[in-house]
Amino acid sequence: MSWRGIIEQYRKYLPVSAGTPVVTLNEGNTPLIPSKALSAVLGAQVFLKYEGLNPTGSFKDRGMTLAVSKAKESRARVVICASTGNTSASAAAYAARAGIRCVVLIPKGAIALGKLSQALIHNAQVLALDGNFDEALQMVREIAGRHPVTLVNSLNPYRLEGQKTGAFEVCDQLGVRAPDYHAIPVGNAGNITAYWMGYKEYREKNIVNSRPRMLGFQAEGAAPLVRKKIVLKPKTIASAIRIGNPASWKKAEEARDESEGLIEAVTDRQILAAYELLAKEEGVFVEPASAASVAGILKLHAAGYFKKARRQKKKFRVVCVLTGHGLKDPDRAILSVKKPKTIPAKLSALLEAIEL
Amino acid sequence: MSWRGIIEQYRKYLPVSAGTPVVTLNEGNTPLIPSKALSAVLGAQVFLKYEGLNPTGSFKDRGMTLAVSKAKESRARVVICASTGNTSASAAAYAARAGIRCVVLIPKGAIALGKLSQALIHNAQVLALDGNFDEALQMVREIAGRHPVTLVNSLNPYRLEGQKTGAFEVCDQLGVRAPDYHAIPVGNAGNITAYWMGYKEYREKNIVNSRPRMLGFQAEGAAPLVRKKIVLKPKTIASAIRIGNPASWKKAEEARDESEGLIEAVTDRQILAAYELLAKEEGVFVEPASAASVAGILKLHAAGYFKKARRQKKKFRVVCVLTGHGLKDPDRAILSVKKPKTIPAKLSALLEAIEL
Numbered sequence: 001m002s003w004r005g006i007i008e009q010y011r012k013y014l015p016v017s018a019g020t021p022v023v024t025l026n027e028g029n030t031p032l033i034p035s036k037a038l039s040a041v042l043g044a045q046v047f048l049k050y051e052g053l054n055p056t057g058s059f060k061d062r063g064m065t066l067a068v069s070k071a072k073e074s075r076a077r078v079v080i081c082a083s084t085g086n087t088s089a090s091a092a093a094y095a096a097r098a099g100i101r102c103v104v105l106i107p108k109g110a111i112a113l114g115k116l117s118q119a120l121i122h123n124a125q126v127l128a129l130d131g132n133f134d135e136a137l138q139m140v141r142e143i144a145g146r147h148p149v150t151l152v153n154s155l156n157p158y159r160l161e162g163q164k165t166g167a168f169e170v171c172d173q174l175g176v177r178a179p180d181y182h183a184i185p186v187g188n189a190g191n192i193t194a195y196w197m198g199y200k201e202y203r204e205k206n207i208v209n210s211r212p213r214m215l216g217f218q219a220e221g222a223a224p225l226v227r228k229k230i231v232l233k234p235k236t237i238a239s240a241i242r243i244g245n246p247a248s249w250k251k252a253e254e255a256r257d258e259s260e261g262l263i264e265a266v267t268d269r270q271i272l273a274a275y276e277l278l279a280k281e282e283g284v285f286v287e288p289a290s291a292a293s294v295a296g297i298l299k300l301h302a303a304g305y306f307k308k309a310r311r312q313k314k315k316f317r318v319v320c321v322l323t324g325h326g327l328k329d330p331d332r333a334i335l336s337v338k339k340p341k342t343i344p345a346k347l348s349a350l351l352e353a354i355e356l
Numbered sequence: 357m358s359w360r361g362i363i364e365q366y367r368k369y370l371p372v373s374a375g376t377p378v379v380t381l382n383e384g385n386t387p388l389i390p391s392k393a394l395s396a397v398l399g400a401q402v403f404l405k406y407e408g409l410n411p412t413g414s415f416k417d418r419g420m421t422l423a424v425s426k427a428k429e430s431r432a433r434v435v436i437c438a439s440t441g442n443t444s445a446s447a448a449a450y451a452a453r454a455g456i457r458c459v460v461l462i463p464k465g466a467i468a469l470g471k472l473s474q475a476l477i478h479n480a481q482v483l484a485l486d487g488n489f490d491e492a493l494q495m496v497r498e499i500a501g502r503h504p505v506t507l508v509n510s511l512n513p514y515r516l517e518g519q520k521t522g523a524f525e526v527c528d529q530l531g532v533r534a535p536d537y538h539a540i541p542v543g544n545a546g547n548i549t550a551y552w553m554g555y556k557e558y559r560e561k562n563i564v565n566s567r568p569r570m571l572g573f574q575a576e577g578a579a580p581l582v583r584k585k586i587v588l589k590p591k592t593i594a595s596a597i598r599i600g601n602p603a604s605w606k607k608a609e610e611a612r613d614e615s616e617g618l619i620e621a622v623t624d625r626q627i628l629a630a631y632e633l634l635a636k637e638e639g640v641f642v643e644p645a646s647a648a649s650v651a652g653i654l655k656l657h658a659a660g661y662f663k664k665a666r667r668q669k670k671k672f673r674v675v676c677v678l679t680g681h682g683l684k685d686p687d688r689a690i691l692s693v694k695k696p697k698t699i700p701a702k703l704s705a706l707l708e709a710i711e712l
Binding site for chain 2: 002003025026029031032033050053054055056057078080092093094095096097103105106108113114116117118120121122123125126127128129130131135136139140142143147148149172173174175276279280281282283284285325326327328330331333334336337338340341342343344345347350351353354356
């Protein structure tokens, strides 16, 4: 049977009824790609959950299909969000499909080109705030509290409910079992929260017989959960996790502690190294923030973190969530590489250039 | 069971053996999205086959997984292609995964930003040719004929073999039946050729009991198949189909004639209108070339083409292939929309801007 999106696939685990209008772009069902390079390094089975292959190019679509479906069910006429880019792209696309007006507030000058183009082309009203993400989020929260608009940031509980299906899917793809470790970038902290919800639920319902340790990774310059304090001016090249005061702070700590996992920081240099490794060795192009999960497990490996796991279980399983597609931020890729050389339309010039 | 890419999924229909190394990014398995707006207009069931959700963001991955797997099987050390962008992105990604060197030749200044960033980040040697696509293709053909490099343009027969799985998937997703019409953009004409191969094969093997009419659409300024002559200076905003001398010219005509379909031209204006309709009403973001299939069926509908089908069969089925993701060409989206307005970090400014 054809895949019809995460609401139909996981309907019985979600707060929907027969009367809920399903606003879907057939999101989910993203590849779980075995990583040869990382498996060799860790001595484990490492998989890449390529969430960049959701319809708008990021993991946000899982939560957005549910949030916008529920907004439509409640006859909302406007949805609003603050965004570092991926949320606005997703909100704009699903709102367009639902025929609901969408307003997005972005930090001025801090959004990757691809993402900005998405919100605009899907007809959202895009407002650039002279401020950062945390201020933008504060403002849309206040507006949604006082006016008839539906907030579709991850504070909207339906976002996390939809997002938890990522965990269900990972388990289903692994042959109905949980991985041993789940590595994930942490920005606003909704994603780590949702995945943990999903893993717990599958365990509680006896679909799987274990739960992974949650390994969250923030960027060094935007690591409030690691520093245990708000970062007023978050700074990192990984714009999707450039957040200094995460909305799901407490829940992310619970996920970390309940799962006996950790949340650590990785440097921009480590993120970019992982970004290039994924592109050049695995053939997988991600936005920089996505590479934080891979940078994180490499850092942990170097520190000996997986030694015990390797002793206990020969082939332990690690899943790294890759949250967004590299096409979201083409400028970053262009910055990372040499420009193409121009040659005249002559065979000899081509032969010379490729040095056969 | 987890999806493992088109070679594993359709192995028995493909020229592979147990000894073929499978180089895959779990491509294929892309959504078939029902289109409410187009279904209403045509009085049909219209589906969007969103091939932009393949790993590198375009339909090319289906053929490339097979072409690069076979190149690896034959111990090739270099793969080469000419490209308007999507082929090079795909070739670079799969070659990176296979550990094979990749050389791509692109027409200078004629490649969308996203696509260029992909080939570069996947470590291909990118050469910008002072010439157009057709000249670039001619050059790489000559090189591949005389030197130990494997051509991975669609002249490579494995490309079409892999690509035909798109037709299998459409049939499988429709409940193991073929659509009545299959609409598709036509550039180098490999895709229409491959889909027709796939539909014919499924029919011959009695998997389905009918075949669709193939409806191919070229851009008005790059329509050699419609004009019945080579276009020396092809011109269209749809860079992915800006091709004046298609490699699969004859096979595309066969697909058209055997299926009792047609190949027509659509204007850039019609392409952009379809591009915006998809983004603003369906929530689906594509690169401009992809919108040619939708522009095409709207043009045919306006001319009364589907009247007979509607009389014969109440809900005839139309599948439009959307070949590439909109993120491939963010600049085009930015050109199509108003720039975001900047507001200060004050609630009153936000309220005023959104006119609640």
